[in-house]
Amino acid sequence: MKYYMMSLLLLLAGCSQQGSGTDAVPALGALANAEQCGFGPRPAKPGVLQRYAVGYNEDVCVPLVPADAGIILMGGSTDVDSIFSDKVRPYIQGGNVLVLRTQGAAGYNDYFLHLLQAASVETLLVDSRDKANSDYVRWAVQSAEFIWFAGGDQSTYISNWQNTALQQALHAAYQRGAIIGGTSAGNTILSSIIYNPDGVGSAVSQEVVQDFCDTNIAFSPDFLNAPMLGNTLADTHFKQRDRMGRLMVFLGHHQQHLLTGIGVSERTALWVERNGHTEVFGEHEVYIVRSDQQTMFRQTECAKPVIIDDMLYYTLRAGNHYHLFNHTSSVPPSRLSINGNNSVFYSPANPY
Template identity: 45%
Template sequence: MNNKNYFIVASLLLGFSLSHTAYACTSTESEPNDLESQANVIDCANTTLAGSSKRGDIDWFSFSTSENGEISIRLDHDSRDDFDWALFGETGNAILTGETSNVPELGSITAAAGNYYVKVTRYSGRGWYDLTVNYPTEPTPPAEDCGYGFTPAIPSDLTYWQTGNANDACGALTSGQGATLLMGGGTDVDSAFTGRVLPHIGNNQDVVILRTSGSDGYNDYLSGLLNADSVNTLLVDSRTLANSDYVAWTIKSAEFVFIAGGDQADYLNQWHNTQLQDALQHVYDKGGVIGGTSAGMALLGGSVYDPDGILGAISDEVVTDFCHDTINISQGMFSNNLLANTLTDTHFAERDRLARSVVFLGHLAAGSNVIAADENTSLYVKSNGESLVDGSGAVYIFKETATTERQQLSCNAPVIYNNIERLKLIANQQINLNTGSHNGETLSVSIDGTSNRYYSPLNPY
């Protein structure tokens, strides 16, 4: 390309490169191309060709359009020269020409899809020229990502924040070896992300944050901790969005999905029995990690405390009536055999939720348990049942044993519930949820709702 015309062509290319509908290409005329049958093929729309002309020289170029639309041609050359161009269809005379003394020679026409030819001729002078041809073409589809197909269109009403690469990183996971991260709310546990999630999924993988309110607070945080290829926060606050192909595609493509704090009742209302639920399950089944904090953790048990349209359950209140109107338990939306008979609770010691968790246990089927976590505390559950604690607080697991007495678990009556096993685990301790083996501390606790001091022992934590 002639240096004298560099600024003009560079400006053209910059304009083309900013477009989302086509890419700019550059090429050089190649002789022989004096005949139509020898035409240089233009491979992409928005092509600028650097050529030269002299006495008796004719240069032919050809291109094909796949759609109806505008064809535009521009011919730049030295102001002392006079070069012309003509556009032809497959047969017949020229359908458009640029045969003035103008520099550049410009022209455009709306034409049908088909094969076309451009002929460049010399009227006077000799030297360089730059021929720019632009024609309609089908948009280049996004790259097909890791077996999930093309990226679907983003819903116009979806609020999202994306950090990093928009394409799928195609992580190498092992099917059937998914893991679950249960986090009790409050300050997040950095070591759970760096010491548990990162070794499982590896570097440069895709992370999705799900929520129905809030903003992008996790993007930079997890992008750094997990050396992520991308972190995409999706604010999915309607069932329409939860059923959108884009939301499902984005979740399925991820290696780690983390559900932020919020309102688990809202999550159930908007996400249960939708494509989002199926996509979440897909990530776990393919070997990824599903996690959540606060309401996000509450969503991950086989049973979910569901305060839909009611006030949150408080220990002081629920011990007075086994069927207190703040108690509502729904089926969960995440299938994990290790948590199938589990209800999860959060912000545990900080909000004195032990009594309410025990009352929840009384409402569950035989053989169930409640797993509760303090703030800044997490339990990482592997597919083999091995479950490890991180953070500054404790994880508690409640279950009935052979000595448990369900003395008074009836509506409109105070709770009297004796000898429930409480297991307490702190950082670096663990339990295997398959075998029950652990290195934590057990305690037998009872609840007597007829008394203001309803715990036995008085400090069951």
């Protein structure tokens, strides 16, 4: 059945490029109707909801195996093709792809349609709580085999989506076995603690190390509720924007919870399996940062420079692994300290 579906989708993609899908669409429709997932027909779309779609217009039911699903944490800038082709395409078997954002347009549609050999790709601009609570958005989220959160502003994602039907449907999709991922702001909202300055600004390492309670530091609670990302805090554009300092300060705000910081650099992605195993894809590094018995939070008080000694961190490159449950890796860790009293606040001076 899987190979039959894939061949139909390839035929449909080829026909759509030539302007005629008359042979493939009825066959794909028959297959979809034969394997109903029980979500019912597509609800009416609210007139104010912006939708961009390519491919087949109905829900194609694909049997998913939750234990084999994963989460993609991408660091921003150019997307990492290899993680989509290696992890998403064979798993969703020509299923439906949903892209969620609060601004932008259809930039992912053709890219995902062809790279993932998907039956359809739909982008929704869900920029209000009313839209996030609509039956249409609920249906689109819970019926997708792959859900992707585009980059943007995580504060708009949390303010419009937290505690809505969209979030409930996301949890249902996760339980069903959908792959879920995001880049930049779309990555940030997937960890259990979310850096969310709520539109005030963006924390800069050089500034926040000088004041533990900098006004750009704020957090929101878990949005996805994925167990393998429990007690994590994700950050993006990591090496390129020197965000090691700010991630260490963020961890200082949650030192009692022993969080694991996940800093993903641009053009890089981390695949996270449900058993806690991870793998790096792309051009640059992922940094795993956490405290242990040797770490000392010497000064973490408002209006004072931050002093943290001996934070543990791992520099992971393409093909490297880290286990988020037992905190093991074949890559040896390093130690890093910060002192906001100093102009060069890292020790050693270059953490990258």
